[in-house]
Amino acid sequence: MSALRSAHRFDAIGAPWQIDTAEPLGDDVTTAIAERIEVFDRTYSRFRDDSLVARIAATPGVHSFPDDAGPLFELYRSLYEATDGAVSPLVGRALENLGYDRAYSLRPSASAQPVPAWNDSFAWNGRELSTVRPVTLDVGAAGKGYLVDIVGAVLRDFGITDFVIDASGDLVHSGAGSLRIGLEHPLDPTKAIGIAQVSNGSLCASASNRRAWGDGLHHVIDALTGLPTRSVIATWAIAPTALLADGLATALFFTDPERLTAVCPFTYVRMYSTGRVDHSPDFEGELFV
Amino acid sequence: MTTLTSKNAAVALAAFALLGTVAGCSSAADTASGTDTGTTTETDTNSGTDSGTTTSGTYTDGTYDASASYQSPNGTESIDVEITLADNVITAVTVTGNGESPDSQRYQGEFENGIADVVVGKNIDEISVDKVAGSSLTSGGFNDAIEQIKSEATA
Numbered sequence: 001m002s003a004l005r006s007a008h009r010f011d012a013i014g015a016p017w018q019i020d021t022a023e024p025l026g027d028d029v030t031t032a033i034a035e036r037i038e039v040f041d042r043t044y045s046r047f048r049d050d051s052l053v054a055r056i057a058a059t060p061g062v063h064s065f066p067d068d069a070g071p072l073f074e075l076y077r078s079l080y081e082a083t084d085g086a087v088s089p090l091v092g093r094a095l096e097n098l099g100y101d102r103a104y105s106l107r108p109s110a111s112a113q114p115v116p117a118w119n120d121s122f123a124w125n126g127r128e129l130s131t132v133r134p135v136t137l138d139v140g141a142a143g144k145g146y147l148v149d150i151v152g153a154v155l156r157d158f159g160i161t162d163f164v165i166d167a168s169g170d171l172v173h174s175g176a177g178s179l180r181i182g183l184e185h186p187l188d189p190t191k192a193i194g195i196a197q198v199s200n201g202s203l204c205a206s207a208s209n210r211r212a213w214g215d216g217l218h219h220v221i222d223a224l225t226g227l228p229t230r231s232v233i234a235t236w237a238i239a240p241t242a243l244l245a246d247g248l249a250t251a252l253f254f255t256d257p258e259r260l261t262a263v264c265p266f267t268y269v270r271m272y273s274t275g276r277v278d279h280s281p282d283f284e285g286e287l288f289v
Numbered sequence: 290m291t292t293l294t295s296k297n298a299a300v301a302l303a304a305f306a307l308l309g310t311v312a313g314c315s316s317a318a319d320t321a322s323g324t325d326t327g328t329t330t331e332t333d334t335n336s337g338t339d340s341g342t343t344t345s346g347t348y349t350d351g352t353y354d355a356s357a358s359y360q361s362p363n364g365t366e367s368i369d370v371e372i373t374l375a376d377n378v379i380t381a382v383t384v385t386g387n388g389e390s391p392d393s394q395r396y397q398g399e400f401e402n403g404i405a406d407v408v409v410g411k412n413i414d415e416i417s418v419d420k421v422a423g424s425s426l427t428s429g430g431f432n433d434a435i436e437q438i439k440s441e442a443t444a
Contacts, residue, residue, distance in 0.1 A: 164419070164420070166420050169422050169423065170422075171420055171422055179419045179420060180418045180419045180420075181418060181419065181420045181421065181422050182418040182420070182421040182422070182423075183421075183422060183423060184421050184422060184423020185423065186423060189423065192418070192421065192423075195418055196422075203422055204422070205422035205423050207423060234423065236422060
């Protein structure tokens with residue numbers, strides 16, 4: 001980590017990012033990264049009119065996705081099954097109804113309703129999504145982590161193998177050494193509840209107060225009720241990729257970690273609203289409890 | 290995990306409060322539906338040990354207070370942090386939570402124990418991690434808070 005002296009900072013998909021490398025990134029690299037992020041945003045953003053997701057929300061039919069969609073939908077399907085439907089890409093409408101919409105109205109506009117079931121809503125054949133009615137997708141449970149992996153792949157395309165990408169809570173470490181990551185207290189960003197050690201892998205954090213806008217209203221939605229979750233308030237998952245770590249960090253809000261090891265072996269820490277913290281037996285790091 | 294968006298929700302910033310960042314904290318208070326947070330000022334109450342004992346250290350011995358507010362599911366709440374420095378080492382940490390709900394008292398209680406376990410007896414310059422992962426929009430709240438205290442102590 002100490003050898004990565006150069007930092008490239010920028011904002012993307014609503015969060016500050018930082019890429020640490022040994023040498024400053026050339027303009028060709030930073031341009032390639034920005035273009036790749038734009039392509040991702042133009043596909044998956046629920047917040048822009050010209051995205052593929054916006055077209056799917058407006059018009060039923062057969063929609064072709066770029067090649068990167070395969071792993072994302074596969075992970076969503078695994079998490080959907082492991083959480084009995086609680087983690088779903090179909091929470092977009094529920095988020096809008098609760099006020100987390102394009103205009104950031106942040107005012108609930110409709111009573112909570114269960115999110116539609118996967119098989120009733122669309123068919124995914126690995127490349128195309130077929131719908132019979134408008135569907136509001138939201139890939140927030142794993143999308144940012146996936147984009148971190150994708151940006152890492154861009155760096156590797158340029159021959160850069162030693163790097164750290166920090167997309168505000170979704171981190172990837174690649175190359176020599178390891179990364180010490182403070183686990184931020186979910187109710188007080190000036191504090192840490194522990195330190196995790198990550199090497200050639202990813203740690204993703206998820207906290208229900210990260211984007212909160214009212215009494216009990218935040219962006220981690222239980223698809224079975226259409227309501228924000230309450231009992232788990234923060235999770236950290238460590239997995240080989242950020243796609244997995246991000247998705248697993250979300251799923252830890254809803255289900256027994258043992259069921260999630262079927263998706264991918266991983267380690268975790270999570271904190272409940274009771275103040276209790278639990279973690280996987282093989283969690284590498286320390287907890288200040 | 291966040292939803293894909295090109296804008297930072299102002300409300301997300303409301304969750305971000307840091308020792309000494311008065312502007313940030315007051316904006317947090319503004320968006321917290323009129324909750325009186327008692328303002329987040331950092332009062333430097335260096336209770337000053339006598340100057341004769343200052344050794345080779347970079348930091349002035351003494352006791353430093355800071356307050357911070359944060360967003361919890363129960364609204365805006367605050368904590369007071371008191372750190373005692375002697376010879377560049379934190380010798381005591383007191384965290385006083387002002388949370389009113391039972392949940393807040395429990396969290397704050399947990400952490401009051403936690404931070405004392407972590408911090409006491411370690412050189413202030415050694416309390417560092419490479420990155421922070423959690424709920425605020427900035428990574429580095431923890432280190433920033435320590436930096437804040439460091440800059441106060443060198444002033």
